[in-house]
Amino acid sequence: MPDKEMITVLEAPTREEAAEAVKSALSRRRILMMVGNCWVNYQGRARSILNPGERILIIKEDGSVLVHRPRGYEPVNWQPPGCIFHSGLEGDVLFIKAVRRKPREVLQVFFDKIYFLAAMSLLDKGEFSLHASEEEMQKAIMNQPSLIEDGLRIIAYEKKVEPGFVDVYGVDRDGRLVVIEIKRRTAGKEAVLQLSRYVDSLRGEHGRKVRGILVAPKIARQA
Amino acid sequence: MPDKEMITVLEAPTREEAAEAVKSALSRRRILMMVGNCWVNYQGRARSILNPGERILIIKEDGSVLVHRPRGYEPVNWQPPGCIFHSGLEGDVLFIKAVRRKPREVLQVFFDKIYFLAAMSLLDKGEFSLHASEEEMQKAIMNQPSLIEDGLRIIAYEKKVEPGFVDVYGVDRDGRLVVIEIKRRTAGKEAVLQLSRYVDSLRGEHGRKVRGILVAPKIARQA
DNA sequence: GCCTAGGTCCCGTCA
């Protein structure tokens, strides 16, 4: 199944072999994975220096770059998609330079030992679906307002008002306007402030009673 | 340089070989990299399903998990450090289950084709230094307040006030309190609101003139 | 443990 065209693996390549493979992979927009001893410079929105150590480098076909240390969820250095690459040998060192414009950012990775290198073209058309987002909760409320309160009628959703957005907008059984702000997780004072701004702006606009409801699994101690 | 102990590579392993290598790598807390055809389920703070496709799986020695598609900076599925793993063969499918407690989250990856697999122990003691952060800007201002204004004396930094934090806190040449909010990049209305809340709270507390200064490379059109 | 704020956040959306 992994045919030569699809995936190329080099174990302990020389720097020359690696340099060749890197150039080929980058020019053909193949995915590149490398493991070895490297150091990294970054300059752009900030500046960083990573001293030598053993890491994993991944360059994807869209020109994104990841440098991963042996621990941690996040890459220690990276570049978002759209980079342009330069690579080659500088003495005994294999360098890869990833340049992003807008904003201008340059990432440089230098390898003096390469333990492993793989270049590949992966086919991935699989659909990805994520559930239980704020949007899903909003739909549920739209479909069944009684989840919040009996007699509640939904008028609009994501209706724009002065300071920003309202998630759901309705009228309760006593004819008062109701503004519902949905937070999928613990709501902090940010959310409370946001909602109170909505309510104030609507109260000023309509001159009648307005209620704000915050829908969240939990609320911090600023209730 | 890559000795057998340090890195093990299997090209196109059988599922049985792969299952064995995965179990061994996970139990010995080695880093695992796999490329192949897989699908992924996640359930925890949200829920997600990723249909079959060719991807890269990385499990690090601290128990973090990354599933990367051929494009994009971000992993499509992941698990933060600290996971506990279960793996094995279920019929023709190799599964890896990563469980996190607190919050309870489960990630399951299923492979039906494995193109290659690498298990390794990487040594990375390299220091990482990042410059030009908000912290760095604060230090610069602390050391040389005249950067902001002549006659400015710094009193405190990150002093707590009612609504949250103040970055730097001082007195200007006319004896007025000065609150300095530092943003490393373009400041939006968020930052302005934050600062005005600081100023209000201090004004109420001290009953005297308070000035707010927003330090940022650019400010959005809400100045 | 919860809560808060920053991030080279990234990313989508919309004016």
Place this chain on the structure above:
DNA sequence: TGACGGGGCCTAGGC
């Protein structure tokens, strides 16, 4: 194009 807010955000620092 910039501005704004969400994210399974993650991560570090207080309390």
